[in-house]
Amino acid sequence: MASSPPLFYISSPRNFRHRNASSTMTSSSGSCSPSPYSLSYANSLSLCHHRLGHNWNFMTFVGVRNFWKRLSLKAEVMSTAHGNLSSRTDMSNEEDKPNHLLVLVHGIMGSPSDWTCFEAELRKRLGKNFLIYVSSCNMYTKTFTGIDGAGKRLADEVMEIVKKTENLEKISFLAHSLGGLIARYAVAVLYTPNVFSERTGNTDSSIASKLETYSASALIAGLEAIAFITLATPHLGVRGNKQLPFLLGMQFLEKLAAPIAPIFTGHTGSQLFLTDGKPNKPPLLLRMASDCDDGNFLSALGTFKCRVVYANVSYDHMVGWRTSSIRRETELAEPPGHSLDGYEHIVGIEECPPVVSENPQFPPGAAKAKEVAQNEPSTRNTIEYHEIMEEEMVRGLQQLGWIKVDVCFQTAFWPLFAHNTIQMKNVWPQNVGLEVVAHVADTIKQQDSSPCIGASS
Incomplete structure (x- = not known):
C-alpha cells in the first residue's frame, strides 16, 4: 500500500513552494501524568479548594475528575500486570467509550443539518474515540442576536454535554463562517486557567516535575483543549x-x-x-x-494545541480571503496553480509562529x-x-501561532458556491469538499495522538 502524503507543507505568503513538513505541528515531548501513588485523592481536592476558594466551579471539578481518572487508569494497567483480570475488563470498557468531544458550530442562519454530510465523513475518518456533537442552540435567526449572546448559549450547551457524558478528557471545535466567531467567544466563557497551579510538595522531583507540566495547561470546559478549527470565518x-x-x-x-x-x-x-x-x-x-x-x-x-483557519482564496462571495485567513492585504499572494498531494483543492499551507x-x-x-x-x-x-x-x-x-490553509475550488463544477462547498453542505455538487473533510480529520487525529498535554504557542 502506498504511503499517505505528508499532511503539512509550509509556504510563505508570497511563495507557495511545498516543502515536506509533516512534523511541523509538534509540542514538547515527555510523559505528562504523575505517578498514581504521588498524592491522595482527598489531599488533591483540598489543595484545589484552597487555591480556588468559592470559585471552585463545575469546570474545575471536571478537570480534577479527568486528571484523577487518568491516574486510576494507570494504576489499573499496573495491576493487570499482576493478574487482576477484573481491572483489565474495566479498563477495556473505559477505552470503548469516546474521550474526545468534537463540537461542530454552524454559521449565520444555519442549523445542524448544514453539517450532515461533513459529520458523516468525519465519523468514518475519526473513529470511536470521538464524540461528535453538532450544536443546535443558535439555529436560524438566533444568530442575529449578537456574537456574544450566541457564544454564551454555545458555552452553556457544551457544558451540558460535558456534564452528561462520562469519560471525556479532550475537546476540539470545528466551526463554519460566523460560527467561528461564536466559538471563539464560547471558549473564553469555558476557559479555566491552571487547575493545578503549584507543586504538590512531593519529595520525588520527577513526579513533581510531571505534575507541574500538567498544571501548565489551562482547560476548556474542564477538558484538555486540542484543536480549534474554522472554515471561512470572518475573523x-x-x-x-x-x-x-x-x-x-x-x-x-x-x-x-x-x-x-x-x-x-x-x-x-x-x-x-x-x-x-x-x-x-x-x-x-x-x-x-x-x-x-x-x-x-x-x-x-x-x-x-493548534489553531487552524481554512480560507477560500477565490469565489467565496460571503467571506473574503484576507479576513478568513487573518492576513493583511500585503500578505496575500496570487493563488498557486497546483495543489497538495492527496488534497486536490488545498493549494497552500502556511505555519505562522506567534x-x-x-x-x-x-x-x-x-x-x-x-x-x-x-x-x-x-x-x-x-x-x-x-x-x-x-x-x-x-x-x-x-x-498566537496559526496554521493557515488556503482552499481553491476554481476547478470545481460550480466554483461560485465556495462558501458552502468548504463545509460540504450537500453531497452533490459540493462533494469536492471531501478533500477539506479529509484534511480536517487528519489534522485532528494528528493532534489527538500527540502524547503531551499542553497547548502549542
Missing part, C-alpha cells in the same frame, strides 16, 4: 469588495452595507461591520483579539473614525476605520 469582520465580495466593489452598496446590516442581521450585523457600541468603546471583534474585562479571549485560544507584539489598542483616532463610520457612512470613511481596526486585530491574534 477580522466584513467590509468592502475584498472582505464582503458579493458587494462586487460597487461603492453605493459598500456605503449602504454597514448602516443597513443591523436591519437584516440584528446586533450581529453591527458587530461584523465593527460599528457596535458607543463610538468611544472598542468593537467586540477588537476586544476578542485580546484578554480584557469581557473575557480571556486570547488565553482561551492559546489553550488549544509574533511578539503589543496588545491591540483603540486610540482616540480610532474612536473618531468609528463615530464617523457610524454617523456619516461612506466608502472612504468605512475603509479608513476598518484599516485601523484590522491592523489592531491582526496584531492581537498573531500573538
Whole structure:
C-alpha cells in the first residue's frame, strides 16, 4: 500500500513552494501524568479548594475528575500486570467509550443539518474515540442576536454535554463562517486557567516535575483543549469588495452595507461591520483579539494545541480571503496553480509562529473614525476605520501561532458556491469538499495522538 502524503507543507505568503513538513505541528515531548501513588485523592481536592476558594466551579471539578481518572487508569494497567483480570475488563470498557468531544458550530442562519454530510465523513475518518456533537442552540435567526449572546448559549450547551457524558478528557471545535466567531467567544466563557497551579510538595522531583507540566495547561470546559478549527470565518469582520465580495466593489452598496446590516442581521450585523457600541468603546471583534474585562479571549485560544483557519482564496462571495485567513492585504499572494498531494483543492499551507507584539489598542483616532463610520457612512470613511481596526486585530491574534490553509475550488463544477462547498453542505455538487473533510480529520487525529498535554504557542 502506498504511503499517505505528508499532511503539512509550509509556504510563505508570497511563495507557495511545498516543502515536506509533516512534523511541523509538534509540542514538547515527555510523559505528562504523575505517578498514581504521588498524592491522595482527598489531599488533591483540598489543595484545589484552597487555591480556588468559592470559585471552585463545575469546570474545575471536571478537570480534577479527568486528571484523577487518568491516574486510576494507570494504576489499573499496573495491576493487570499482576493478574487482576477484573481491572483489565474495566479498563477495556473505559477505552470503548469516546474521550474526545468534537463540537461542530454552524454559521449565520444555519442549523445542524448544514453539517450532515461533513459529520458523516468525519465519523468514518475519526473513529470511536470521538464524540461528535453538532450544536443546535443558535439555529436560524438566533444568530442575529449578537456574537456574544450566541457564544454564551454555545458555552452553556457544551457544558451540558460535558456534564452528561462520562469519560471525556479532550475537546476540539470545528466551526463554519460566523460560527467561528461564536466559538471563539464560547471558549473564553469555558476557559479555566491552571487547575493545578503549584507543586504538590512531593519529595520525588520527577513526579513533581510531571505534575507541574500538567498544571501548565489551562482547560476548556474542564477538558484538555486540542484543536480549534474554522472554515471561512470572518475573523477580522466584513467590509468592502475584498472582505464582503458579493458587494462586487460597487461603492453605493459598500456605503449602504454597514448602516443597513443591523436591519437584516440584528446586533450581529453591527458587530461584523465593527460599528457596535458607543463610538468611544472598542468593537467586540477588537476586544476578542485580546484578554480584557469581557473575557480571556486570547488565553482561551492559546489553550488549544493548534489553531487552524481554512480560507477560500477565490469565489467565496460571503467571506473574503484576507479576513478568513487573518492576513493583511500585503500578505496575500496570487493563488498557486497546483495543489497538495492527496488534497486536490488545498493549494497552500502556511505555519505562522506567534509574533511578539503589543496588545491591540483603540486610540482616540480610532474612536473618531468609528463615530464617523457610524454617523456619516461612506466608502472612504468605512475603509479608513476598518484599516485601523484590522491592523489592531491582526496584531492581537498573531500573538498566537496559526496554521493557515488556503482552499481553491476554481476547478470545481460550480466554483461560485465556495462558501458552502468548504463545509460540504450537500453531497452533490459540493462533494469536492471531501478533500477539506479529509484534511480536517487528519489534522485532528494528528493532534489527538500527540502524547503531551499542553497547548502549542
